[in-house]
Amino acid sequence: MSVTTTLKTIQKYSNNGMDVVVNFSGGRYSLVLLHLALRALGKVKAVYVDTTISLPECNEFVEEICEAWGVELIVLKRKDVDFWDLVKRRGFPHHRFRWCMKEFKSVPLRLLSQSFDGELLHLVGTSKHESSFRKKVYDIRGMYHYNYSIRAFCLHPMLEWTENMVYKYLEYHNIPLNPCYEKYYNSGNCYYCPYVSSMLYYSKLASLQPKLFSKIVDAEKAMRNGGGAIYLGRGKVLHLSKLVSLSVPKNVKLPSCEKKAMAKTLYTCQKRCLM
């Protein structure tokens, strides 16, 4: 899909009387989408969901971009529940019980929909090329659908965009990338994720954000059954608290080939989040 087609798609679906918001997570796809939406519509609102476990650098990047581009930013963040309290009560989220998505993304987005008088349209930067799971889902759902969990319409105008197209677009328009990619190899929307099992990532987190990392360790220690933070499937569990005793080097520096491989692995955490 070309840039022109994407711009026309955004204009076509946004022209039906609904309030329009762009879901901006700070990730590369939603960054491109925000830029495209500005070009297509002239003025847009961005919605950022602070999952309460977002990295501070990600929060700052989202604010800086919106300020620089003159975009009204709506930040949604649950204040009535704490992620780590819920972990201690329910156990760590895992592939079969992904309560984090519902509690910290769907609930605030549903409340947002209810705060609007009419229908709301979310522009979402999902791509089918991010994972085979997303491809399967959006081959059935299509580009435009009603999402019952957030009570709003969703348009995914970038379904056919590849990662290469995204990087070319960012480079061509000289758009800065979220610094979390360079520092942590992901967008930083959730610093803990049950889909991320890379010890290298958590080593990085432990050295750059020791206080945040210690929240994972504390939660592991609070598990009565000795459960670990990451469920690997087939009864296997990864305990991140063991990482502490492995004397992790203060500044883990990786060769660029490993960084690339890590970025690909870590990206999987977002691949199963659907809208």
Ligand code: SF4
């Ligand atoms: S990115 Fe991971 S931790 Fe965050 S909501 Fe999605 S599944 Fe949960």
